[in-house]
Amino acid sequence: MAEMKPLLAVRAVTKHFTIRTSPVEWLMRVSPASLKAVAGVSFDVARGETLGLIGESGCGKSTLGRTVLNLHRADGGSVSFDGKEISAMPEAEFRPYRRRMQIIFQDPYASLNPRRSVAEIVGLPLRLHEGASARQAEEKAAEFLPRVGLSPEHLRRYPHQFSGGQRQRIGIARALILNPDFVVCDEPVSALDVSIQAQILELLMHFRQRYGLTFLFISHDLAVVGRIADRIAVMYLGEIVEIGPTAAILESPAHPYTRALLAVAPRLKRRAGTERVALKGDLPSPLDPPKGCRFHTRCPLAKPICATLAPTVTDLGTGHSVACHLHGGAS
Amino acid sequence: MTDASRTPLLEVRGLTTIFPTRAGPARVVDDVSFHVDEGECLGVVGESGSGKSITFLSVLGLVRPPGKVSAERMMFAGQDLLALGERARRAIRGRDIAITMQDALTALNPALTVATQITEVMLAHDRAGSMDEARAAAVEMMRLVGIPAAAKRLDDYPHQFSGGMRQRIMIATALACRPRLLIADEPTTALDVTIQAQVLELIAELRRELRMSVVLITHDLGVVVEQADRIMVMYAGQVVEEGAAREVIEDAAHPYTAGLLASMPSLDTLDRPIHPIRGQAPMPGPMPPLCRFLDRCERTTEACRKSVPLQPIGGGRASRCVWAEEVAHG
Amino acid sequence: MSGAVAMNAGVQSPLALGWLRLKQNPMAIGAAMVTLLIVAAAVLAPIIAPQDPNEADLFRRLQPPVWLGGEWAFPLGCDALGRDILSRLIYGARISILVGALVVLIASVVGILAGLAAGYLGGWVDRVITGLVDILLGFPYLIFAIGLMAMMGAGFQNIVLALVYKEWVVPCRIVRGETLAAREQEYVEAARALGASRGHVMLREILPNILSPVIVVATVRMAHVIILEASLSFLGLGVQPPTASWGSMVSEGREFLLDAWWVSTFPGIAILVLVMAINVFSQGLRDAFDPRMQE
Amino acid sequence: AAGELRVGFSQDAQTLDPANHRNRETETIIRNLCDGILTRDPAMKVVPDLAESIRQIDATTWEIKVRDGLKSHSGAPFTAADIKFNLDRLTKENAMGGQTSPRKSLLGPVTGSELVDARTVRVKLSAPWAILPAMLPFQEMVSEAHAKKVGDAALATSVDCVGPYKLVEWRRGDAVIIARDPGYYGGAAAIPPVGPAKPDRVIFKIIPENASRVAALLAGEVDIINELPPSAIKQVEASDKAKVMAVNGTRTFFLALNMAKKPFDDPRVRKALNHAVDRKLIIDRILAGKATALNGVMSPDAFAFNDKLPEYAYDPALAKTLLAEAGHPNGIELTIDTTGAFKSTAEAIAALLARSNIKAKVQVWEGAVLSPMWATAEKRAERDAYFTSWGNGALDPSDIMVPTLRTKGRGNFAGFSNAKVDALLDAAETETDQTKRAEMYKEAQAIVNAEAPWVFLWLPQDLYGVSKRLKGWQPSADSRINLHDASVD
Amino acid sequence: MRLGKFVERFIGLIPVLFGVSVIVFLMITLTPGDPVEIMLGDARSSPEQEAALRRDMGLDRPIHERFFLFIANALRGEFGLSFFHRRPVIDVIGERLPATIELTLVALVVALAIAIPLGVIAAVKRNSWLDRVATVGSLFGVSMPGFWFGILLILLFSVKLGWFPVSGRIGFSAEVRSVTGLLLIDTLIAGRLDSFWQALRHISLPALTLALPMAAVLMRVTRSSMIEVLRADYVLFAEAKGLAKARVIGLHALKNALIPTVTVAALETGSLLGGNMIVETVFGWPGLGRLVVEAIFSRNYPLVQAAVLLYAVTYVLLNFLADLIYTWLNPKVRL
Ligand SMILES: Nc1ncnc2c1ncn2[C@@H]1O[C@H](COP(=O)(O)OP(=O)(O)OP(=O)(O)O)[C@@H](O)[C@H]1O
Numbered sequence A: 001m002a003e004m005k006p007l008l009a010v011r012a013v014t015k016h017f018t019i020r021t022s023p024v025e026w027l028m029r030v031s032p033a034s035l036k037a038v039a040g041v042s043f044d045v046a047r048g049e050t051l052g053l054i055g056e057s058g059c060g061k062s063t064l065g066r067t068v069l070n071l072h073r074a075d076g077g078s079v080s081f082d083g084k085e086i087s088a089m090p091e092a093e094f095r096p097y098r099r100r101m102q103i104i105f106q107d108p109y110a111s112l113n114p115r116r117s118v119a120e121i122v123g124l125p126l127r128l129h130e131g132a133s134a135r136q137a138e139e140k141a142a143e144f145l146p147r148v149g150l151s152p153e154h155l156r157r158y159p160h161q162f163s164g165g166q167r168q169r170i171g172i173a174r175a176l177i178l179n180p181d182f183v184v185c186d187e188p189v190s191a192l193d194v195s196i197q198a199q200i201l202e203l204l205m206h207f208r209q210r211y212g213l214t215f216l217f218i219s220h221d222l223a224v225v226g227r228i229a230d231r232i233a234v235m236y237l238g239e240i241v242e243i244g245p246t247a248a249i250l251e252s253p254a255h256p257y258t259r260a261l262l263a264v265a266p267r268l269k270r271r272a273g274t275e276r277v278a279l280k281g282d283l284p285s286p287l288d289p290p291k292g293c294r295f296h297t298r299c300p301l302a303k304p305i306c307a308t309l310a311p312t313v314t315d316l317g318t319g320h321s322v323a324c325h326l327h328g329g330a331s
Numbered sequence B: 001m002t003d004a005s006r007t008p009l010l011e012v013r014g015l016t017t018i019f020p021t022r023a024g025p026a027r028v029v030d031d032v033s034f035h036v037d038e039g040e041c042l043g044v045v046g047e048s049g050s051g052k053s054i055t056f057l058s059v060l061g062l063v064r065p066p067g068k069v070s071a072e073r074m075m076f077a078g079q080d081l082l083a084l085g086e087r088a089r090r091a092i093r094g095r096d097i098a099i100t101m102q103d104a105l106t107a108l109n110p111a112l113t114v115a116t117q118i119t120e121v122m123l124a125h126d127r128a129g130s131m132d133e134a135r136a137a138a139v140e141m142m143r144l145v146g147i148p149a150a151a152k153r154l155d156d157y158p159h160q161f162s163g164g165m166r167q168r169i170m171i172a173t174a175l176a177c178r179p180r181l182l183i184a185d186e187p188t189t190a191l192d193v194t195i196q197a198q199v200l201e202l203i204a205e206l207r208r209e210l211r212m213s214v215v216l217i218t219h220d221l222g223v224v225v226e227q228a229d230r231i232m233v234m235y236a237g238q239v240v241e242e243g244a245a246r247e248v249i250e251d252a253a254h255p256y257t258a259g260l261l262a263s264m265p266s267l268d269t270l271d272r273p274i275h276p277i278r279g280q281a282p283m284p285g286p287m288p289p290l291c292r293f294l295d296r297c298e299r300t301t302e303a304c305r306k307s308v309p310l311q312p313i314g315g316g317r318a319s320r321c322v323w324a325e326e327v328a329h330g
Numbered sequence C: 001m002s003g004a005v006a007m008n009a010g011v012q013s014p015l016a017l018g019w020l021r022l023k024q025n026p027m028a029i030g031a032a033m034v035t036l037l038i039v040a041a042a043v044l045a046p047i048i049a050p051q052d053p054n055e056a057d058l059f060r061r062l063q064p065p066v067w068l069g070g071e072w073a074f075p076l077g078c079d080a081l082g083r084d085i086l087s088r089l090i091y092g093a094r095i096s097i098l099v100g101a102l103v104v105l106i107a108s109v110v111g112i113l114a115g116l117a118a119g120y121l122g123g124w125v126d127r128v129i130t131g132l133v134d135i136l137l138g139f140p141y142l143i144f145a146i147g148l149m150a151m152m153g154a155g156f157q158n159i160v161l162a163l164v165y166k167e168w169v170v171p172c173r174i175v176r177g178e179t180l181a182a183r184e185q186e187y188v189e190a191a192r193a194l195g196a197s198r199g200h201v202m203l204r205e206i207l208p209n210i211l212s213p214v215i216v217v218a219t220v221r222m223a224h225v226i227i228l229e230a231s232l233s234f235l236g237l238g239v240q241p242p243t244a245s246w247g248s249m250v251s252e253g254r255e256f257l258l259d260a261w262w263v264s265t266f267p268g269i270a271i272l273v274l275v276m277a278i279n280v281f282s283q284g285l286r287d288a289f290d291p292r293m294q295e
Numbered sequence D: 001a002a003g004e005l006r007v008g009f010s011q012d013a014q015t016l017d018p019a020n021h022r023n024r025e026t027e028t029i030i031r032n033l034c035d036g037i038l039t040r041d042p043a044m045k046v047v048p049d050l051a052e053s054i055r056q057i058d059a060t061t062w063e064i065k066v067r068d069g070l071k072s073h074s075g076a077p078f079t080a081a082d083i084k085f086n087l088d089r090l091t092k093e094n095a096m097g098g099q100t101s102p103r104k105s106l107l108g109p110v111t112g113s114e115l116v117d118a119r120t121v122r123v124k125l126s127a128p129w130a131i132l133p134a135m136l137p138f139q140e141m142v143s144e145a146h147a148k149k150v151g152d153a154a155l156a157t158s159v160d161c162v163g164p165y166k167l168v169e170w171r172r173g174d175a176v177i178i179a180r181d182p183g184y185y186g187g188a189a190a191i192p193p194v195g196p197a198k199p200d201r202v203i204f205k206i207i208p209e210n211a212s213r214v215a216a217l218l219a220g221e222v223d224i225i226n227e228l229p230p231s232a233i234k235q236v237e238a239s240d241k242a243k244v245m246a247v248n249g250t251r252t253f254f255l256a257l258n259m260a261k262k263p264f265d266d267p268r269v270r271k272a273l274n275h276a277v278d279r280k281l282i283i284d285r286i287l288a289g290k291a292t293a294l295n296g297v298m299s300p301d302a303f304a305f306n307d308k309l310p311e312y313a314y315d316p317a318l319a320k321t322l323l324a325e326a327g328h329p330n331g332i333e334l335t336i337d338t339t340g341a342f343k344s345t346a347e348a349i350a351a352l353l354a355r356s357n358i359k360a361k362v363q364v365w366e367g368a369v370l371s372p373m374w375a376t377a378e379k380r381a382e383r384d385a386y387f388t389s390w391g392n393g394a395l396d397p398s399d400i401m402v403p404t405l406r407t408k409g410r411g412n413f414a415g416f417s418n419a420k421v422d423a424l425l426d427a428a429e430t431e432t433d434q435t436k437r438a439e440m441y442k443e444a445q446a447i448v449n450a451e452a453p454w455v456f457l458w459l460p461q462d463l464y465g466v467s468k469r470l471k472g473w474q475p476s477a478d479s480r481i482n483l484h485d486a487s488v489d
Numbered sequence E: 001m002r003l004g005k006f007v008e009r010f011i012g013l014i015p016v017l018f019g020v021s022v023i024v025f026l027m028i029t030l031t032p033g034d035p036v037e038i039m040l041g042d043a044r045s046s047p048e049q050e051a052a053l054r055r056d057m058g059l060d061r062p063i064h065e066r067f068f069l070f071i072a073n074a075l076r077g078e079f080g081l082s083f084f085h086r087r088p089v090i091d092v093i094g095e096r097l098p099a100t101i102e103l104t105l106v107a108l109v110v111a112l113a114i115a116i117p118l119g120v121i122a123a124v125k126r127n128s129w130l131d132r133v134a135t136v137g138s139l140f141g142v143s144m145p146g147f148w149f150g151i152l153l154i155l156l157f158s159v160k161l162g163w164f165p166v167s168g169r170i171g172f173s174a175e176v177r178s179v180t181g182l183l184l185i186d187t188l189i190a191g192r193l194d195s196f197w198q199a200l201r202h203i204s205l206p207a208l209t210l211a212l213p214m215a216a217v218l219m220r221v222t223r224s225s226m227i228e229v230l231r232a233d234y235v236l237f238a239e240a241k242g243l244a245k246a247r248v249i250g251l252h253a254l255k256n257a258l259i260p261t262v263t264v265a266a267l268e269t270g271s272l273l274g275g276n277m278i279v280e281t282v283f284g285w286p287g288l289g290r291l292v293v294e295a296i297f298s299r300n301y302p303l304v305q306a307a308v309l310l311y312a313v314t315y316v317l318l319n320f321l322a323d324l325i326y327t328w329l330n331p332k333v334r335l
């Protein structure tokens, strides 16, 4: 990627969810439990680049994506978009940015309002940001639909009349109709059948190419991310443990977690020597993350130091960095 | 791989399951025939709604009205399932043929302890004489599927376990009577990659250990290829292709299978561009007597505009395509 | 995409689909017809009522229905003051229906707004509203209504108010619950991501989705409110005389149940029929619009 | 049980302490437990009960001679001291554990009593009060020793006094169960037979709902029911188990007209209204004939009833003429205020008024709202007419005319104020010569009749449903249910 | 944790009860009408006597003072004297409460005993004639005005057939020592089967009148939640285990399906407690509902205030009880 000012710069962003305390606990002054869904994440996304974000369920991917879009307010750190710090902007001031930053959701069933027709769903951004009338919005939507592989005759239909793949196309149309600069794709294909998944991936890649879109592409499927991303960030329990160019991550993963992910990914042709090694155990609770390196409880290569000291980020060159005691010294 | 001359453990011919829909009766499972041999693992692949689950629920006699099941032949270990009464079929369920459901989160009863849910199978099928015996066996089973501190967790409720653990508990329940056939319906779909691998590993191990036959239902070809001996591909209620796992993957004989393979992003083929199958599977409902893959297929000709039977193409393989040979070698 | 052709053809909103399903339910349609018939009778009361409902003539006191030796001019007989029961029933329908409809309508509007605000805005708004709801729920309904009626005095307007003061809690609770659930839906998040205002999200995105359970419950509650009004009238807290209300007719007539059963039996049956029709209709609505919805 | 008598009764007792309530039904129940100093015979004549005799010593002193050998339920002797205790408790401020008896006002100017000897007690008054003997039957006497032992609060539920029955159990809201006191002296000598009560047990079973009370009678569950609704008469009479018994009541029904408001300030309008109501028809049709039409305030049974009052005959034509004379040729409009219980009767009146060009609307109120609303001239300024009644348990004009017709009386809803009537009432209050008193009251009644502050209506009979098995029981005009001699076979 | 939640519930109760107190106080003081007028009835009385009565009742104090006094006393569990009974309100209510509790409990049991089996059968045999009959029956149940239905029952079963007594709680030959105040239990404790039988006969009709609409509602709830649950994967899985039908329906399905039934039952029981004054009136049942209505009409403020507070406490406790039952039915539903 060219060295230029990044479109999106995320610096040490944290997002906590406080678990509501009961009145009794409040009386007894128990401080509310806090769930660190995102714990100090930093990365850049250059204009036109696609950053893949991968990790297990519950590791904080969606939260990160939403925090970047100010759908959650960051509790710490900062997010800058196009050179402007946006994470602290009041909603009114931020509103113009909304048309430039969009999101595509995972669940094609939940992300479309079942009571609104396609015309209303796809036309909503126009009405909100361009002050279009219902008619104008519908006309524009009709123009746009063919680009996502739907036809204008679908305008008057309702989401329940579409298949999952088609719904996802509607969601994409809604996100892209205002021609945004940056789109968070939160597992846009995870819920789809393989044959449809490929259609949607192709569509997204087409748009990226045609309009020079910048994506933050979230997925739990390495194969999908590997296919679409320029760079990949691997997330574990709210932290980014490894980030680097796609090829580097897939060819020479540095973090044991990345390696494990690669090892367990189903493959049609298993390469000799890559015996499947399943990771032990489940993802620990984010309410009470392990001390030291958060991965040490499941790490096959854990050393005593991993249990006590959090590793710092080591730059492995060519934009590849990792947070692991196996690489470089701990500070 | 099993000996072809032996009688199969489960043999089904002409299985058809019909649900009434608004549009008319839908043949959700349409004239499906297959067999599972002793000790074999049959992989069943197909996209969502293709009828994979219903096929095997039909075999178990668990399709609820208004669904209607019919078959020409349904033999299990020498017994004619079609001739059995409800009681006798219930006796087979859970004891000889067990199933793990698609979604462990919803398949375990949230209101009952794990102990109850595992022991009741054994008690119902007289595999345990007393509650104590059943509990001891349940602990054993839980240990077998890899649940730490099994004895202590016996009286916990499902929600106290993580997703992967619940999947294991469901497997433990299914295996409680040491069935001869385990139908594993998408055992990994609801799970995270790292957990997925653990569960697949577990099933493979148990299969070896208990010497049972397994039907592994999935929509992920990658999962099947590593586990299954044979693969059966379903599309829109029909079997479209069947054959030894390796061969099907390497040499698909049906355009749908080929399309699936081509559209699958795989870590091995990152350099190859993906080729999605266009369009989407037909909705359930009455279907014209045409090849069901017709409007998604790239090879469509006039010859496809009729109903196509599943034809053997040699080597124990079969395909429901007029162009089977060409597809396989083209 | 050809796939869509295979899907349900025709352009149908969920609402239209619901109507379609409703139209195929003969029970519900029958019930709707009965309800409409009663409403029509109420509306057209001055035209169709055979007699002046308030014209008393003590010489006709407790005159029996026509088939028990009464006369055709008073087909269902007369009450204790010699007034025509049929005419009073027809006029009385106005009260039952108006009270039922008005109470439920006002309560629904108030309840929906409060429920949306509580569910979507959360925080102190939620705390205040749920607090109020909890407090009102702590009151037994009838006692609350009786207390209010005692406070405000009898009369149509006051009945409506007395019932509304507690009735809004019902839709409010439902709407709040549904809003809490809808708030987590991705389509709400999508609207926010597009920069929609809170008002837009609440009224345009969430409201349409929670409306059908509210409507279903509203019909059930309407049946309930009609019985409540009748109960208040039964206790002597109803509308002012000579206006007839079904509940007060039952109440006045119960004294004569032993020798002039018709005085209170016909209004009793009228309540039963109307309430049943509304209940059947609401069940049809539920089946049509919200199959998963439970009472 | 043998000799068990059951009364289906419309209200539960509020308390069993005779000095601590103001409720007629409560008194009815207590009256079977405890005797009073005086009582009334079936002809409503006041006769001595616990007293042997009573006489007036001077204008403000009465002397009561108490019977000899009285024993309470518990066997304690009952003497003049007990009477004094009761009289003081009733009339002295804060005499009941810091509270004043709510019955104090029923004893008017009585200030207390003094003991003369064990059988004699004197009642002291602050002013002459002719109707003391008529008011004394309202007060039942409790045993002093018992009251002192259990304390004022406990008297509400625990009874020891001289009376035909003793308390067995009070199931609150459900029933009062009482049993014969074999040691009972036998009751008023003037009311034969004298002796202990006949039934072993009596149960007052509380059934507030009219229809249910009638049903209970017809089902044979109870032997007597009070407040039989007139509408049920036919039913009861048709039954082979029960019959109807009636007695002239003491409650006068009337339609008070707000004389301070136009057009009711005009006597012609008030007279027109009187002529416009067909009392006979309503009595006949709605009250099943069980009422007496009135032309004045007083019951025909009461002391000083004026039977010469001119009648306001039903005459719509005359009514219209009178209205026209008063300047209302097109009739008038008015609203009749009443409570739920009287709703349909009020509606019937309204319907009748219509025939004389009087458009009447009925407005139903709660009792608790209505009487305060009509209590003062300011509050009722906008009201027209009030359909109500006033009880006269004492059957003495003083008890009804003073509150309802004297200027500023508590029940003077019409706002009637006539100097002559006031003077007559005041004079009669202290007049000791009963003949003179009667004359004064009769004159007052005539004035009231002529002034027509009310539409005079009727005096309903009290109706009872009674099992045919019941013997030896008569209803009495003061609404008491005296079960002393009653029995069932 | 459980205990913590328990305590929490009770602390949460305080603002609700305070709110209820404020509202009931305001309601009743703003209500026109004068208890003194009612007390005095038809009689002459001097203004001094009225003033004395007013003072005795505490009605001469300014409103805010009365309010704080009421709250302060309520906190100490004192609710003053009932104006008309001239006894402590607590006593008066206490005497009536057992009758209402007994009636409510019996009605609840009857309702559940009708509703659950019918609801389950209707759900299992969906669209059968049995389902239809149950559905129509339940419609009747919810649509029937209770006051009218009660009178009809009396006419039929008491007057015409003479099977059940018209009113009251028990016959009067039986004198039963009050232990719990619930006659059905007290008679059993006393070993008096005849009295028990009497009490049972007395409670039958009112309980039925009260129970029927509730049974109708509960049946519908049970039916629909059962239908939903029968579709659940875990029921299918239970069948796949080869369990007996009775176990699948009676344990696997029912235990989950009862949750909404319990919720509605708690709500309905709350409204039964408060709403049964009509049934109590019709059947001469000496309960609290009737007392409270009379108290409202006679402006017996202390009694109304205390009774409404009692209802509120009961309501909250019932819901708490329902929560406890949930955790037993389905431990996933967290308290
Ligand atoms: N609104 C919220 N309140 C409290 N906790 C939350 C909230 N949203 C998310 N979390 C918690 O934050 C953590 C991260 O959630 P997030 O949805 O970002 O994970 P994810 O990586 O996107 O998972 P998935 O793959 O399942 O979508 C989880 O433990 C989740 O339970």
Ligand SMILES: Nc1ncnc2c1ncn2[C@@H]1O[C@H](COP(=O)(O)OP(=O)(O)OP(=O)(O)O)[C@@H](O)[C@H]1O
Binding pocket: B019, B020, B028, B046, B047, B048, B049, B050, B051, B052, B053, B054, B055, B067, B102, B219, B284
């Ligand atoms: N009760 C039913 N009534 C009508 N149609 C049904 C019913 N159950 C299943 N179907 C239909 O049968 C078809 C096959 O369903 P099945 O569950 O077997 O699919 P599947 O291949 O297992 O899909 P998935 O991968 O989503 O589990 C689907 O189209 C479904 O809509």
Ligand SMILES: [Mg+2]
Binding pocket: A061, A062, A063, A186
């Ligand atoms: Mg996510």
Ligand SMILES: [Mg+2]
Binding pocket: B052, B053, B054, B102, B185
């Ligand atoms: Mg399936």
